[in-house]
Amino acid sequence: MAVLERVEVAAPPRPRRRDRIRWSEALWGYALIAPTGLGLLVFYLWPVLQTAYLSFTETGPFGGPATWTGLNNYRELFSDGEFGRATLNTILYTVLGLLGVPIAVVFAALLSRPGLRGVAVYRTIFFLPVVTTPVAIAMIWRWVYNGDFGILNYLLSLVGIEGPHWVADSRTALIALVIVGIWTGLGYNLVIFIAGVKGIPRQYYEAAEIDGAGPIQQFFRITVPLLSPTIFFVSVVSVIGSLQLFDLVYVIAGGSNTASRANPAFDSMETIVYLFYAQAFQQNDKGYGAAIAMMLLVLIVGLTAVQFRMQKRWVTYD
Amino acid sequence: MSWLRRTSVALVGIAAVLAASTACGGSKSDDDPNAKATLSYAVWDKNQVPAMEKLAADFHQSHPNITVNVQATPWETYWTKLKAAASGGAAPDVFWMNGPNFQLYATNGVLKPLDDGTDLSNYPKSLVDLYTVDGKTYGIPKDFDTVGLWYNKTLFDAAGVKYPDDTWTWDTFKAAAKKLTNKAKGVYAIGSELTSFQEYQYNTIYQAGGHVISDDGKKSGYADPATIEGLTFWTDLIKSGASPDLKTMTDTQPINLFESGKLAMYYGGSWDAAEFSTNGYTKSRVDVAVLPQGKKRATIIHGLANVISAKTAHPSAASQFVQYLGSKEAAELLAQSAGVLPAYNGTQDAWVKSHPEFHLQAFLDQLDYAVPYPVSRNTAAWQELETKYLTPAWNGQTDVATAAKQLASAMDGALADEK
Numbered sequence: 001m002a003v004l005e006r007v008e009v010a011a012p013p014r015p016r017r018r019d020r021i022r023w024s025e026a027l028w029g030y031a032l033i034a035p036t037g038l039g040l041l042v043f044y045l046w047p048v049l050q051t052a053y054l055s056f057t058e059t060g061p062f063g064g065p066a067t068w069t070g071l072n073n074y075r076e077l078f079s080d081g082e083f084g085r086a087t088l089n090t091i092l093y094t095v096l097g098l099l100g101v102p103i104a105v106v107f108a109a110l111l112s113r114p115g116l117r118g119v120a121v122y123r124t125i126f127f128l129p130v131v132t133t134p135v136a137i138a139m140i141w142r143w144v145y146n147g148d149f150g151i152l153n154y155l156l157s158l159v160g161i162e163g164p165h166w167v168a169d170s171r172t173a174l175i176a177l178v179i180v181g182i183w184t185g186l187g188y189n190l191v192i193f194i195a196g197v198k199g200i201p202r203q204y205y206e207a208a209e210i211d212g213a214g215p216i217q218q219f220f221r222i223t224v225p226l227l228s229p230t231i232f233f234v235s236v237v238s239v240i241g242s243l244q245l246f247d248l249v250y251v252i253a254g255g256s257n258t259a260s261r262a263n264p265a266f267d268s269m270e271t272i273v274y275l276f277y278a279q280a281f282q283q284n285d286k287g288y289g290a291a292i293a294m295m296l297l298v299l300i301v302g303l304t305a306v307q308f309r310m311q312k313r314w315v316t317y318d
Numbered sequence: 319m320s321w322l323r324r325t326s327v328a329l330v331g332i333a334a335v336l337a338a339s340t341a342c343g344g345s346k347s348d349d350d351p352n353a354k355a356t357l358s359y360a361v362w363d364k365n366q367v368p369a370m371e372k373l374a375a376d377f378h379q380s381h382p383n384i385t386v387n388v389q390a391t392p393w394e395t396y397w398t399k400l401k402a403a404a405s406g407g408a409a410p411d412v413f414w415m416n417g418p419n420f421q422l423y424a425t426n427g428v429l430k431p432l433d434d435g436t437d438l439s440n441y442p443k444s445l446v447d448l449y450t451v452d453g454k455t456y457g458i459p460k461d462f463d464t465v466g467l468w469y470n471k472t473l474f475d476a477a478g479v480k481y482p483d484d485t486w487t488w489d490t491f492k493a494a495a496k497k498l499t500n501k502a503k504g505v506y507a508i509g510s511e512l513t514s515f516q517e518y519q520y521n522t523i524y525q526a527g528g529h530v531i532s533d534d535g536k537k538s539g540y541a542d543p544a545t546i547e548g549l550t551f552w553t554d555l556i557k558s559g560a561s562p563d564l565k566t567m568t569d570t571q572p573i574n575l576f577e578s579g580k581l582a583m584y585y586g587g588s589w590d591a592a593e594f595s596t597n598g599y600t601k602s603r604v605d606v607a608v609l610p611q612g613k614k615r616a617t618i619i620h621g622l623a624n625v626i627s628a629k630t631a632h633p634s635a636a637s638q639f640v641q642y643l644g645s646k647e648a649a650e651l652l653a654q655s656a657g658v659l660p661a662y663n664g665t666q667d668a669w670v671k672s673h674p675e676f677h678l679q680a681f682l683d684q685l686d687y688a689v690p691y692p693v694s695r696n697t698a699a700w701q702e703l704e705t706k707y708l709t710p711a712w713n714g715q716t717d718v719a720t721a722a723k724q725l726a727s728a729m730d731g732a733l734a735d736e737k
Contacts, residue, residue: 060426061401061422061426061696062401062404062405062428063405063406142569145569146569146570147569148504148566148569149569149570150569165565165566165568165569167568167569168565168566168568168569169565254394261702261705261706261709262512262513262568262705262709262712263568263709264564264565264568264712265568266709281398281401281402282397282398282401283699284401284402284405
């Protein structure tokens with residue numbers, strides 16, 4: 001469910017105003033984008049409008065005609081502590097998940113050092129989680145995190161630490177999710193960052209070396225600033241992806257259990273999309289689910305807008 | 319191209335797509351009994367899939383023009399998927415139904431009532447009643463189940479405890495639990511499961527003289543002190559260390575602990591016979607007895623039924639198939655190959671004999687005092703509350719009585735919403 005929305009960040013250079021656009025050229029242009037445009041209208045815009053409508057209605061347990069209830073669903077949403085808690089968990093997960101960005105930048109810088117051997121092997125290892133299904137990943141990690149038989153606690157026990165029940169303890173559950181999230185996303189981010197690092201002209205580094213800058217100084221003075229447009233892009237995508245977190249929670253919180261609610265740490269793991277799924281599909285309360293989805297839309301648009309405003313302060317386009 | 323023209327082209331395109339999608343959904347039914355038909359049959363138990371396929375093939379032999387596709391969906395997602403399919407008018411032609419979900423589906427027009435004069439006297443009355451609402455019966459009982467006390471003979475021998483039998487009471491059970499717990503080896507007496515009320519809490523609630531829901535289905539029984547006593551039975555086991563704590567049971571389900579020799583006992587349904595007889599570890603090490611007695615004897619009885627979708631495109635074929643599934647020959651086949659207790663009267667012996675390694679008669683011995691699975695019109699709504707409110711009690715954060723009373727008032731609210 002965590003679909004990564006692609007966001008075009010580096011704005012294409014504005015077409016210079018041409019005095020005369022040839023009519024047939026424009027027509028061709030429209031004809032060529034028509035399939036995509038239609039697709040967007042039918043599969044994106046129409047469902048959004050329908051969801052917005054549904055969020056003001058209530059339907060029976062098996063769908064059926066929707067009755068208009070005005071702001072009822074939203075009122076219920078805000079009086080229900082569960083939505084607030086899920087929102088808080090989601091934001092916390094998103095913020096902690098951003099730690100994955102600096103980690104990926106460091107790895108990208110290390111992996112693109114000239115003369116490093118076996119780069120292809122490293123890249124494959126890092127990229128493997130990206131092409132593995134999230135459910136499979138979550139199931140493996142659930143075993144890793146198992147409090148009694150998991151390998152993580154076994155390794156900790158070797159150095160004398162008694163590990164917790166990672167995903168059944170409310171103090172560690174969210175952190176456990178964040179770790180899996182960062183680990184899964186690392187490969188995808190690396191590919192983008194390595195491409196970005198490769199785009200930085202070598203002459204800058206050579207000049208810096210002549211001036212006596214060490215590798216750490218080079219990293220902070222050259223790599224990071226010149227990579228900032230890429231960092232910005234990855235941050236935006238990663239925030240949007242994190243806000244839609246579902247599959248990891250679904251598998252890790254619930255696991256083999258029918259009822260995720262029987263997990264004592266469930267309250268600290270439930271995210272907005274999980275709540276949406278539970279209401280819209282398990283309870284089949286489509287109107288309430290639609291209201292949750294609309295709130296998520298507001299949150300995503302809001303946070304993305306904030307990021308775009310803040311980019312002026314730290315992103316450098318050369 | 320003007321803006322208007324562009325928009326109209328887009329609208330025509332959308333209209334075409336919508337028209338195409340509605341055309342697919344609205345295929346008309348053919349009710350010719352000899353017409354070729356392919357039925358979908360949705361089930362959830364992977365252990366029973368081979369048996370269901372055998373039944374489908376057997377049925378195809380006698381009805382060559384009807385083909386049945388068995389579609390297995392894991393229990394965890396079965397109801398979510400079915401609800402979505404039923405909302406979209408695309409429910410499977412024939413599917414498994416259980417007690418807690420039945421009334422919601424029947425009263426919302428998802429199920430087709432049985433209207434072809436099926437002889438329902440062939441099945442236990444309590445099961446027929448479970449699938450009857452407002453005077454109409456919607457499902458032919460498929461199988462039924464009671465709950466028994468499964469135990470690991472190897473661990474009992476190691477602890478020097480006598481095997482359970484029908485003389486066991488709660489006190490015998492608790493005394494044995496103390497001896498069976500072996501912290502050093504990571505062995506517990508039993509797992510106080512929180513996710514299967516049918517196998518755990520409901521049994522002890524009725525054994526303690528409590529109740530889950532009032533007879534008229536309008537009021538919760540969780541505030542009743544006897545009901546709370548039935549819950550305390552399990553939380554006490556966690557407190558004393560005879561059961562793993564909830565965190566451990568979240569990481570590894572009790573059934574997996576039992577199947578790997580970490581639990582000495584397991585409250586399990588008769589359907590577990592299929593699971594335990596195929597598991598390499600449990601196959602030769604476990605056996606089953608009747609549940610230990612509390613203030614009185616009780617075990618939860620529940621059964622599945624085969625039902626037909628109200629919107630099936632092949633009502634007559636579906637009806638023939640369901641009739642076949644309810645027949646004596648199908649029941650016998652079920653007993654031998656599916657490992658569950660068939661509902662057809664008098665065919666249960668075949669099931670008892672199908673696994674001579676287990677004392678399966680224990681499940682039938684409890685029929686006299688079996689308590690029907692508690693349900694109401696929208697059972698799922700308050701079943702979710704049961705888990706939600708009792709989790710803190712199982713986790714030792716709140717006192718059981720407080721949690722049970724909160725649950726009672728929340729459940730009363732859910733019942734009031736049913737109308």
